[in-house]
Amino acid sequence: MLQAIELTKRYEDGQLALDALNLEIKPGEIFFLLGANGAGKTTTINLFLNFIEPTSGKAIIDGIDVMENPLETKKYISYVSENVMLYGNFTARQNLDFFAKLGGKTNLRKEDYYTIMRKVGLQEEAFEKKLKTFSKGMRQKVGLAIAIIKDAPNILLDEPTSGLDPKSAAELMQILNNLRNTGKSILMCTHDILRAKSVADRVGIMKEGRLVMLRSREEFLQDDLERIYLDYMQETVMMP
Amino acid sequence: MIGLIARKDFFLNLTSARFILGFLICLFIIPFTLVVSMDRYKGQENVYKVLNDNAEKLLNEARVYSQARPEVVRKPQSLSVFCEGISENLGMSTKVYLGDYPMFLSGQATAKDNPLLNAFFSIDFTSIIAIIMSLLALVFSYDCFTREKENGTIKMILVNKINRSSFFIGKLLGILLTLLPILFFCYLLGILFLVVSPNVALDSNTWLSIGLLFISAVLYVVVFVLLGMFISSMSRQSSTSIIVSLLVWIWFLFLMPNMASYAAQNFVKTDLYENLQFAVSEVNKRHSKQRRDKRLEIQKQLGIDGPNSFISKNDDDGRIEFYGGPKVTFDFHRILTPFEVSYLLDYADKKWALQKSYVDDLMKQEKTQHYLSLLSPSEIFIQLSSSLCHTDANAHSLYMDKLREYRESMIQYFRSNKYFESSLWFTPNKYDLLCDSEEEYKKLSGDWYEAFLKGKEAEKEFSEKYMPKEWLSENNAYLDLSDFPRFAYKPQITGPALNYAISRFAMLLFIALVILMLTMLRFSGYRI
Ligand SMILES: Nc1ncnc2c1ncn2[C@@H]1O[C@H](COP(=O)(O)OP(=O)(O)OP(=O)(O)O)[C@@H](O)[C@H]1O
Ligand SMILES: [Mg+2]
Numbered sequence: 001m002l003q004a005i006e007l008t009k010r011y012e013d014g015q016l017a018l019d020a021l022n023l024e025i026k027p028g029e030i031f032f033l034l035g036a037n038g039a040g041k042t043t044t045i046n047l048f049l050n051f052i053e054p055t056s057g058k059a060i061i062d063g064i065d066v067m068e069n070p071l072e073t074k075k076y077i078s079y080v081s082e083n084v085m086l087y088g089n090f091t092a093r094q095n096l097d098f099f100a101k102l103g104g105k106t107n108l109r110k111e112d113y114y115t116i117m118r119k120v121g122l123q124e125e126a127f128e129k130k131l132k133t134f135s136k137g138m139r140q141k142v143g144l145a146i147a148i149i150k151d152a153p154n155i156l157l158d159e160p161t162s163g164l165d166p167k168s169a170a171e172l173m174q175i176l177n178n179l180r181n182t183g184k185s186i187l188m189c190t191h192d193i194l195r196a197k198s199v200a201d202r203v204g205i206m207k208e209g210r211l212v213m214l215r216s217r218e219e220f221l222q223d224d225l226e227r228i229y230l231d232y233m234q235e236t237v238m239m240p
Numbered sequence: 241m242i243g244l245i246a247r248k249d250f251f252l253n254l255t256s257a258r259f260i261l262g263f264l265i266c267l268f269i270i271p272f273t274l275v276v277s278m279d280r281y282k283g284q285e286n287v288y289k290v291l292n293d294n295a296e297k298l299l300n301e302a303r304v305y306s307q308a309r310p311e312v313v314r315k316p317q318s319l320s321v322f323c324e325g326i327s328e329n330l331g332m333s334t335k336v337y338l339g340d341y342p343m344f345l346s347g348q349a350t351a352k353d354n355p356l357l358n359a360f361f362s363i364d365f366t367s368i369i370a371i372i373m374s375l376l377a378l379v380f381s382y383d384c385f386t387r388e389k390e391n392g393t394i395k396m397i398l399v400n401k402i403n404r405s406s407f408f409i410g411k412l413l414g415i416l417l418t419l420l421p422i423l424f425f426c427y428l429l430g431i432l433f434l435v436v437s438p439n440v441a442l443d444s445n446t447w448l449s450i451g452l453l454f455i456s457a458v459l460y461v462v463v464f465v466l467l468g469m470f471i472s473s474m475s476r477q478s479s480t481s482i483i484v485s486l487l488v489w490i491w492f493l494f495l496m497p498n499m500a501s502y503a504a505q506n507f508v509k510t511d512l513y514e515n516l517q518f519a520v521s522e523v524n525k526r527h528s529k530q531r532r533d534k535r536l537e538i539q540k541q542l543g544i545d546g547p548n549s550f551i552s553k554n555d556d557d558g559r560i561e562f563y564g565g566p567k568v569t570f571d572f573h574r575i576l577t578p579f580e581v582s583y584l585l586d587y588a589d590k591k592w593a594l595q596k597s598y599v600d601d602l603m604k605q606e607k608t609q610h611y612l613s614l615l616s617p618s619e620i621f622i623q624l625s626s627s628l629c630h631t632d633a634n635a636h637s638l639y640m641d642k643l644r645e646y647r648e649s650m651i652q653y654f655r656s657n658k659y660f661e662s663s664l665w666f667t668p669n670k671y672d673l674l675c676d677s678e679e680e681y682k683k684l685s686g687d688w689y690e691a692f693l694k695g696k697e698a699e700k701e702f703s704e705k706y707m708p709k710e711w712l713s714e715n716n717a718y719l720d721l722s723d724f725p726r727f728a729y730k731p732q733i734t735g736p737a738l739n740y741a742i743s744r745f746a747m748l749l750f751i752a753l754v755i756l757m758l759t760m761l762r763f764s765g766y767r768i
Contacts, residue, residue: 049399051768074401085391087248089255098248102241102400146396 001027002048002154002185006057009043009209017043019209020057025202027153030176030186032196034229035206041189042082043209045156048187049079061154078103078150080157084143088132092117092142095131096149103150116145121171136163144172148179155179157188161195173199193226205232241402242410249414253380262376263422270426273368274433277321284316284332285439291333299724303668303716305659306559306577310650311335312643312727314345317630318440319449322430323366323622325631334643336650336727337557339527339584341592342643343599365430366625369457370618371493373423374464380415381468382485383478385766390478394768408469408763415465423461427454445732449628452733452741456628459748460621466755467617473762496616504609510601519594527587534579538572547572548681550711558584560666564711566681567674573666581660585651599637606633617751624744630731634740642729649725668716673708 002025009018018040025031035041046052048059050070059066061073086095096113117127120141131139140163147155157176161169169192176186177199190196196203203220205213205228212232220228253259295311302308313333320327331345388394397407431450434440442450468485475481539546550564558580560573610633613619626632659665675681684706691702709715733741 049395051395051398071401071403074399077399079396079399081392081395083392084396086393086396087252087391089252098244099396099400101244102397102402104401143396150400 001062002187003060007047007054007059008056010055017209021211025185025187027183027185028180029201030180030199032200032203033189033206039206040209042158045158048156076152077154078147078152080143080147080160082158084139086131091128091130093127095142096145099146100149116149120145121168137165140164154185159190161192193229197225242406245407245410246413246417249411250417253418258379266422266426269368270429273365274430277364278433281316281321288313288316300721302719304561305665307561309335319629320631322453323625323629323631324364325626326633327631336647339557339588341588342640343595366622370622373461374618376419377461377464378468378485378489381465382472382481384411384469385472386475386478386481389768404764405760408760419461423457449733453625453628456624463617463748463752466752470755470759473759473766492616493618497613497619500612501609503612504605508605508608510605511598516598520591523587523591531583538575542568542572544568551713562667563669563713565674566678567676570671570674577665578660620744620747627740635731646727653725669710673710
């Protein structure tokens with residue numbers, strides 16, 4: 001479970017990136033956080049990961065305060081970053097192996113890695129190839145495999161579909177769906193409204209650090225999500 | 241966790257181009273420098289053998305004690321293969337005189353102002369290690385945080401239950417794991433060169449030195465790895481940190497040491513060697529005068545106008561050696577010798593007072609350079625290495641101290657055996673072999689001269705007939721000098737040398753710890 005209580009971040013340069021965010025993502029829920037560039041999505045994720053410290057408020061993972069006990073919370077989260085680069089001189093499997101071990105999965109076999117990589121849709125012949133020969137989407141898939149293999153109850157994804165071809169993106173949604181069904185809390189930041197519509201349990205729209213809209217699946221399926229999103233964006237443009 | 245990170249970095253480093261490049265560079269340069277150093281050492285060893293045999297032969301050919309002046313040849317240090325230090329600036333041999341304290345080894349270039357200054361970068365094994373390993377250390381560490389940040393992998397790592405200090409230590413170990421085998425390989429090669437060379441005996445103290453040499457190199461590498469990591473922790477991008485690293489490298493390796501020796505030479509002035517020479521020659525003049533006066537006094541006392549002899553050999557260091565002549569010459573030298581010797585020793589002390597202050601000045605200058613260079617880790621490392629190899633200024637000055645002690649023991653030898661009072665000091669001839677009066681001798685030598693003018697045959701016939709055979713020097717036996725003190729000093733890593741080494745170790749360790757703390761501090765707030 002992921003909780004944000006009055007979570008606020010003001011960067012050293014005075015930029016208010018996140019303004020009193022209140023949010024709760026339950027086990028078995030996929031939450032899509034939408035928002036324009038610079039809205040504060042990555043900031044939110046970074047706060048959960050303790051990569052940056054909140055100015056005020058709390059981020060809580062499975063009941064543990066991130067600020068108070070950051071190391072403990074790391075057991076319960078996995079993360080897919082915006083731009084997965086990984087280690088170019090390692091093969092896909094070696095990358096997976098390294099991060100799996102870091103995540104505490106020490107007794108996995110080659111086959112287990114292959115299974116995961118198949119699951120994220122990486123082509124078989126790339127398994128033992130060096131990462132530096134990979135395309136962006138292929139790297140993204142390895143990153144996803146790394147997040148999945150850790151098998152943490154909370155998953156944070158920062159624009160994971162960027163760089164994925166439509167088929168892979170659809171497969172990703174399928175994977176997330178399955179993960180949700182095993183009881184994981186999933187926070188996904190994206191610009192991809194289409195995908196949000198297909199799998200999200202709830203959708204939030206963020207603007208200038210504030211969560212300006214929150215809709216459950218039933219609600220946003222009734223309205224036209226694209227229209228709502230553009231409406232909110234419109235206001236930004238129109239604001240003097 | 242730490243091991244996991246270290247292993248990851250180790251494998252990544254192994255497959256990186258910089259590792260292969262670094263290893264190749266070491267593979268080519270290190271054996272080359274070792275071959276050159278070994279060659280030079282062997283050359284020195286050969287010269288040593290020749291000089292030493294000669295010196296021994298010369299000493300054993302003395303027929304009178306005033307001729308017994310040992311020449312001490314410095315044995316080249318086998319460890320100089322690792323670090324030359326100032327050994328190239330200095331000569332090898334010293335003749336030990338009564339009338340002079342040993343000050344420098346002869347054969348040194350006096351054109352250089354201060355031979356103790358290691359002002360010119362000599363390209364030996366240690367300097368190469370200092371240059372290459374520091375560069376490699378920086379090359380492997382300059383991007384250790386920035387690269388992980390640029391690749392986003394630092395985030396993916398820190399998402400796991402691993403804190404920043406473990407990550408940091410893991411990275412440090414990963415780099416060391418990559419570099420230390422290269423370093424070990426280099427030293428192993430050096431040791432191998434020593435072990436297979438026939439005339440190098442490696443005793444336990446030499447092994448201790450070699451061990452300490454390697455440990456100091458490890459510490460040195462650690463310092464530069466940490467330095468690179470610190471620079472990385474200060475930078476946002478690899479492109480900035482590499483520039484900064486290179487500047488730091490040039491500063492520590494080249495600018496700093498040169499500035500130190502420049503500053504030392506300019507701020508601590510030493511007297512010109514020529515001034516010392518002049519002052520010493522003034523003392524020598526006074527010495528000669530006193531000696532001449534004494535001789536005249538004794539001549540007057542004995543009523544002669546000079547000590548006549550059939551053969552005589554003299555030098556400025558009190559060598560008086562005569563064969564044949566009137567008894568009065570024997571008396572003359574018997575009276576003169578104690579004065580002659582006491583003047584020699586006296587004036588040696590007087591000159592030494594001047595020379596010591598000059599040498600002290602040189603040492604002061606060297607110390608200044610030494611302390612100024614402590615600001616650079618590479619200089620600490622080189623100093624430490626040359627101290628462990630006995631090729632630094634301290635080892636040299638210790639050696640000269642031992643030589644001066646040796647001179648004392650030589651004087652003591654003459655004294656306790658009463659050779660200054662013995663006629664063996666100036667002639668092996670017995671008193672009764674000499675002519676009773678000046679006139680008798682003058683007649684004999686006049687006749688001999690006539691025979692000599694007639695030719696070799698006549699001269700030979702004459703001397704065989706009328707002169708004792710001992711009047712010819714070659715008919716006298718050599719002295720038995722088996723109990724003459726020999727110079728036996730072997731530099732060891734004990735006492736002050738060990739303390740010195742330990743203090744330099746402590747310095748490197750201290751620097752490493754300070755940078756470690758700073759880097760950890762920086763990295764704990766490093767934005768990923
Ligand atoms: N390290 C930083 N220092 C100062 N300001 C920052 C920093 N990181 C982000 N910001 C600012 O905070 C705001 C939110 O940034 P954030 O990266 O969270 O946006 P985002 O929603 O992830 O955008 P995108 O869709 O482009 O990824 C932006 O205005 C950005 O300029
Ligand atoms: Mg973002």
